[in-house]
Amino acid sequence: xxxxxxxxxxxxxxxxxxxxxxxxxxxxxxxxxxxxxxxxxxxxxxxxxxxxxxxxxxxxxxxxxxxxxxxxxxxxxxxxxxxxxxxxxxxxxxxxxxxxxxxxxxxxxxxxxxxxxxxxxxxxxxxxxxxxxxxxxxxxxxxxxxxxxxxxxxxxxxxxxxxxxxxxxxxxxxxxxxxxxxxxxxxxxxxxxxxxxxxxxxxxxxxxxxxxxxxxxxxxxxxxxxxxxxxxxxxxxxxxxxxxxxxxxxxxxxxxxxxxxxxxxxxxxxxxxxxxxxxxxxxxxxxxxxxxxxxxxxxxxxxxxxxxxxxxxxxxxxxxxxxxxxxxxxxxxxxxxxxxxxxxxxxxxxxxxx
Ligand code: NAD
Ligand code: TYD
Numbered sequence: 001x002x003x004x005x006x007x008x009x010x011x012x013x014x015x016x017x018x019x020x021x022x023x024x025x026x027x028x029x030x031x032x033x034x035x036x037x038x039x040x041x042x043x044x045x046x047x048x049x050x051x052x053x054x055x056x057x058x059x060x061x062x063x064x065x066x067x068x069x070x071x072x073x074x075x076x077x078x079x080x081x082x083x084x085x086x087x088x089x090x091x092x093x094x095x096x097x098x099x100x101x102x103x104x105x106x107x108x109x110x111x112x113x114x115x116x117x118x119x120x121x122x123x124x125x126x127x128x129x130x131x132x133x134x135x136x137x138x139x140x141x142x143x144x145x146x147x148x149x150x151x152x153x154x155x156x157x158x159x160x161x162x163x164x165x166x167x168x169x170x171x172x173x174x175x176x177x178x179x180x181x182x183x184x185x186x187x188x189x190x191x192x193x194x195x196x197x198x199x200x201x202x203x204x205x206x207x208x209x210x211x212x213x214x215x216x217x218x219x220x221x222x223x224x225x226x227x228x229x230x231x232x233x234x235x236x237x238x239x240x241x242x243x244x245x246x247x248x249x250x251x252x253x254x255x256x257x258x259x260x261x262x263x264x265x266x267x268x269x270x271x272x273x274x275x276x277x278x279x280x281x282x283x284x285x286x287x288x289x290x291x292x293x294x295x296x297x298x299x300x301x302x303x304x305x306x307x308x309x310x311x312x313x314x315x316x317x318x319x320x321x322x323x324x325x326x327x328x329x330x331x332x333x334x335x336x337x338x339x340x341x342x343x344x345x346x347x348x349x350x351x352x353x354x
Pocket of ligand 1: 005006007008009010011012030031032033034035036037038056057058059078079080081082083084097098102130131132133162185186187188189194
């Protein structure tokens with residue numbers, strides 16, 4: 001079996017659903033169910049005998065050690081994190097707790113578990129540390145995309161906490177021999193993404209006829225990766241990746257934020273005729289320390305593991321909008337009072353104008 005951390009979040013749940021659909025071995029999902037974690041994301045596999053959920057904190061080393069001793073996973077796929085840059089600016093401490101302390105506790109427990117395995121199992125064991133391209137910092141418009149050799153230059157509390165986790169993951173591999181692989185992926189999008197990140201927020205607000213907040217000039221660039229492509233890449237890394245290596249995973253879809261928002265509006269104009277949704281775009285104050293551009297050079301994973309993205313951005317956006325249209329109940333269930341309070345706090349200019 002495998003242990004997945006943070007499996008109730010956006011990418012972790014996509015990974016588990018995909019893993020079990022592909023006939024993968026049993027999954028134990030350890031998740032704290034923060035505001036970003038939803039049991040409903042895994043409703044489809046709730047009664048699958050291969051799936052088990054445990055409510056808990058990755059920073060609880062004793063608990064994690066007991067789970068590893070009891071279930072003896074052959075791999076850990078580590079998604080659990082505080083993942084939203086804006087929240088890391090509003091309150092960095094939770095990011096240090098989960099992303100730094102939590103990851104190191106998990107590494108320590110994994111190391112103790114791994115050192116007790118018989119040699120064959122120890123050799124096959126993998127700790128897959130899911131990280132982000134944001135650890136590399138910000139690129140200028142004409143600079144080449146991030147390779148795995150790009151220096152770490154994190155700029156936000158979120159990316160600094162992920163960079164810190166990556167350094168510890170590297171150290172556990174180098175010092176203790178734990179077979180760690182780190183992946184650095186670009187911005188994901190797709191079904192079940194919590195509507196605080198750009199794409200689901202834009203879809204959610206456009207469907208509700210609410211303003212679409214664009215920070216600053218909206219010309220910041222991200223490289224968009226469909227979550228289904230990301231899951232396929234992670235499976236390839238788990239199967240064929242080399243311990244001690246890092247792999248960049250990108251979507252080959254660099255777009256400015258304004259292009260992204262306009263693409264979504266175009267799709268929603270077709271689905272909900274009668275209004276031009278781009279009229280809802282509002283430029284609001286810029287994010288503090290806003291990184292201008294991220295871009296991934298994915299040649300290493302293509303060359304070594306034969307993986308490349310398959311979903312074209314425009315099609316991926318169409319499918320994602322369709323998913324949100326068909327799953328209004330999911331959106332309703334995750335946009336509670338706490339969500340509304342976050343939106344009020346994060347977008348005061350929009351609330352004042354409303
Ligand atoms: P998410 O915020 O949707 O989900 C995070 C999950 O982790 C939630 O289910 C939450 O309950 C759980 N969690 C948080 N703290 C925990 C703790 N202390 N113990 C156990 N569980 C805890 O995040 P996501 O978008 O699915 O991202 C998954 C991983 O991928 C993260 O490590 C993130 O840094 C990385 N990543 C995400 C993106 C992206 O675009 N979403 C891009 C690059 C990298
Ligand atoms: P986000 O989805 O938060 O991902 P990240 O900050 O990890 O890249 O943001 C993507 C881009 O969209 C980023 O440049 C910030 C911008 N953005 C807006 O312009 N408006 C918004 O309301 C949000 C949430 C993000």
